[in-house]
Amino acid sequence: MILRVLPLHVAAATALFASSAYAVEPPEEGEVFREVAQSDEAALTQESIKLMSDMVEKNHNGATRMRAFHAKAHGCIHGTFTPDKNRPKKTRFGTFESTTAFPVWARFSNSSGAVHSDGDADVLGIALKFIGVTGVHLWPGAAEKSNQDFIFFSSPSIPTKDARQYVESLKVLDGKESPLHFAFKDLVLPIVAAKGSLHGGLIVDPAEAQYWSASPYKLAKNAVKYSVRPCDGQKLQINIKTDKDALRARLVEHMNQKSGACYDFYVQFFTSETETPIEDFRKVWQPAKSPFVRVGRLTFPKQVFDTEKQNRFCENLSFSPWRSLATQRPLGSLNRMRRALYESISKVRHAANNNAPTPEPTSIEVE
Numbered sequence: 001m002i003l004r005v006l007p008l009h010v011a012a013a014t015a016l017f018a019s020s021a022y023a024v025e026p027p028e029e030g031e032v033f034r035e036v037a038q039s040d041e042a043a044l045t046q047e048s049i050k051l052m053s054d055m056v057e058k059n060h061n062g063a064t065r066m067r068a069f070h071a072k073a074h075g076c077i078h079g080t081f082t083p084d085k086n087r088p089k090k091t092r093f094g095t096f097e098s099t100t101a102f103p104v105w106a107r108f109s110n111s112s113g114a115v116h117s118d119g120d121a122d123v124l125g126i127a128l129k130f131i132g133v134t135g136v137h138l139w140p141g142a143a144e145k146s147n148q149d150f151i152f153f154s155s156p157s158i159p160t161k162d163a164r165q166y167v168e169s170l171k172v173l174d175g176k177e178s179p180l181h182f183a184f185k186d187l188v189l190p191i192v193a194a195k196g197s198l199h200g201g202l203i204v205d206p207a208e209a210q211y212w213s214a215s216p217y218k219l220a221k222n223a224v225k226y227s228v229r230p231c232d233g234q235k236l237q238i239n240i241k242t243d244k245d246a247l248r249a250r251l252v253e254h255m256n257q258k259s260g261a262c263y264d265f266y267v268q269f270f271t272s273e274t275e276t277p278i279e280d281f282r283k284v285w286q287p288a289k290s291p292f293v294r295v296g297r298l299t300f301p302k303q304v305f306d307t308e309k310q311n312r313f314c315e316n317l318s319f320s321p322w323r324s325l326a327t328q329r330p331l332g333s334l335n336r337m338r339r340a341l342y343e344s345i346s347k348v349r350h351a352a353n354n355n356a357p358t359p360e361p362t363s364i365e366v367e
Contacts, residue, residue, distance in 0.1 A: 024336070025329065033216075033223040033270045033278050038333050044163045045337045049344045051170040072115045074108040074206050074248040076314035077255060078364035079300035081130060081265065087295045091267055093220040094328040095133055095148055096295045103131040103364045104298060107314055108206040108251060111153065118246040124154040124203055126211050126228070127319040128298075131361060139323040140343070147360060149323040150226060152211035154203060158281040163333040205250040207261040207300075208234065215321070216270065216278050218329040223270035223278060225285050227292060231262035252306050261300040266292040279332050313366045318342075 024037040038044070082101040095102065110116070111123040128150040137146045160166045203209045210229035217224055254261055268290040270276045275289040320342040321330040330338065 028221065030221045032221060033218075033331070034273075035331055036279050036333075038163055041163055041333060041336060044167050045340050048163075048167050048170060048337055048341050051167065052341060053344075055170070072110045073311070073314050074110075074251050075255075075305045076105055076107045076310060076317065077251075077261070077300050077303060077305050079104050079106065079261075079298055081128075081296055081298050083296040084294055088293060090222065090269070091219070091293060091295045094135065094325045095130055096219075096267075098134075102133065105129040105131070105317070105361060105364065106298075106300065107317060107319065108247070110247070117244045118248075119243055124206055124209060124211075124247075126152045126206070127317075128152070128228075129317070129319065129323075129361065131363065133325060135325045135327065137324070138326055138329060139320070142323070147323060148325060148328070149319045149321065151213065151319055151321050152226065152228060153214050154209050154211055156212040156214060156227075156284045158214045158334065160334065161280050161282050163337040166334050166337065204246070205254055206247050207251055207254040215281050215335050216276075216331045217321070217324075217335075218327065218331055219267065219269075220327055223276075223331055224267040225276075225290075227266045227268070228263040228298060229266070231264055231297065234259070234262055248306065255300065255303050255305060258302055260302045263298040264294050265296045265298060266294050268292055281332060281334050310366050317361075 024035045027034060080101050081095075081104050083096060083098060087096065105128070107127045107129075109125045109127070110118070111125050116122070130148045130150070132145055133148040134145045137143070137148075139146065160169050208230050210227065213226035215225070217226065268276070268285045268287070270278070271290050276285045277283050320338065321335060322339045322342065324330065330336070
């Protein structure tokens with residue numbers, strides 16, 4: 001089966017490489033940050049696609065090919081992002097420039113590429129899709145008015161520094177190298193995060209956790225990281241028993257509440273290469289050095305989402321940090337790798353699943 005899907009990701013990668021997807025953009029006048037290219041980013045990107053394609057095949061559940069990471073979804077819910085009226089001027093760019101609200105889809109998940117019990121510790125993820133964002137978009141084929149994705153983790157950092165370390169970690173996770181091989185290379189293995197190094201302990205309700213982008217993004221002439229955290233007072237008395245599918249059950253229980261779910265959306269600004277580096281994704285941007293600045297609020301009304309139709313829609317959705325406005329371009333070598341990697345692996349997965357559709361929603365209605 002891997003031979004049947006291999007040409008798809010090679011073709012996708014080739015097309016993206018031809019458009020210099022991995023290249024560092026020339027700095028704009030007045031930018032306060034700098035990106036630094038790694039000499040072998042193109043080769044590293046090709047290698048990452050091959051490794052992740054193998055992982056999709058190895059981790060598949062029966063006839064279904066899951067995501068290489070974030071394979072197990074707890075559900076997709078819809079809501080609204082409303083910008084703060086009093087947000088600072090320095091934040092008013094891209095999606096945060098709009099004075100109107102955006103419809104939003106959110107997918108909650110575990111980070112592992114294998115579907116396992118929720119009783120096993122894991123970093124969680126939330127992927128947001130803002131619908132109908134106007135501006136200059138980076139995603140291939142995107143129109144002037146298209147969707148924008150934001151990807152978050154329940155950890156404020158990524159345990160690999162850059163693209164090179166990320167490929168090394170993929171080799172470990174794919175069984176091609178021993179973790180000991182990289183023990184002396186200043187590599188913090190992602191397997192540590194995947195097996196229980198959680199920020200703040202075990203999460204029992206996906207809707208009551210704080211999430212971070214962990215990687216930096218351009219915001220006009222500055223650079224930022226993103227975070228979403230539950231609105232003040234959002235804490236429900238729920239069953240915290242952790243079992244095989246406890247997190248989906250908690251999310252169902254949470255969204256059955258009259259108040260639904262609510263998050264505040266924050267940015268942190270780049271201050272210096274020492275405190276807020278662009279090319280080292282392991283470094284946490286400390287709030288004491290780069291305070292959280294609120295730009296808006298996410299609200300998810302009470303809803304029923306755990307249906308066969310919506311779960312199928314949820315599984316077929318694709319998210320990428322590069323489905324973005326140009327003024328909010330992802331930064332850093334690992335993000336540059338993700339451009340070709342995410343598109344290619346999405347094509348591999350959907351093609352292997354009997355050419356499953358790749359919906360890009362235009363509303364909060366499930367077609």
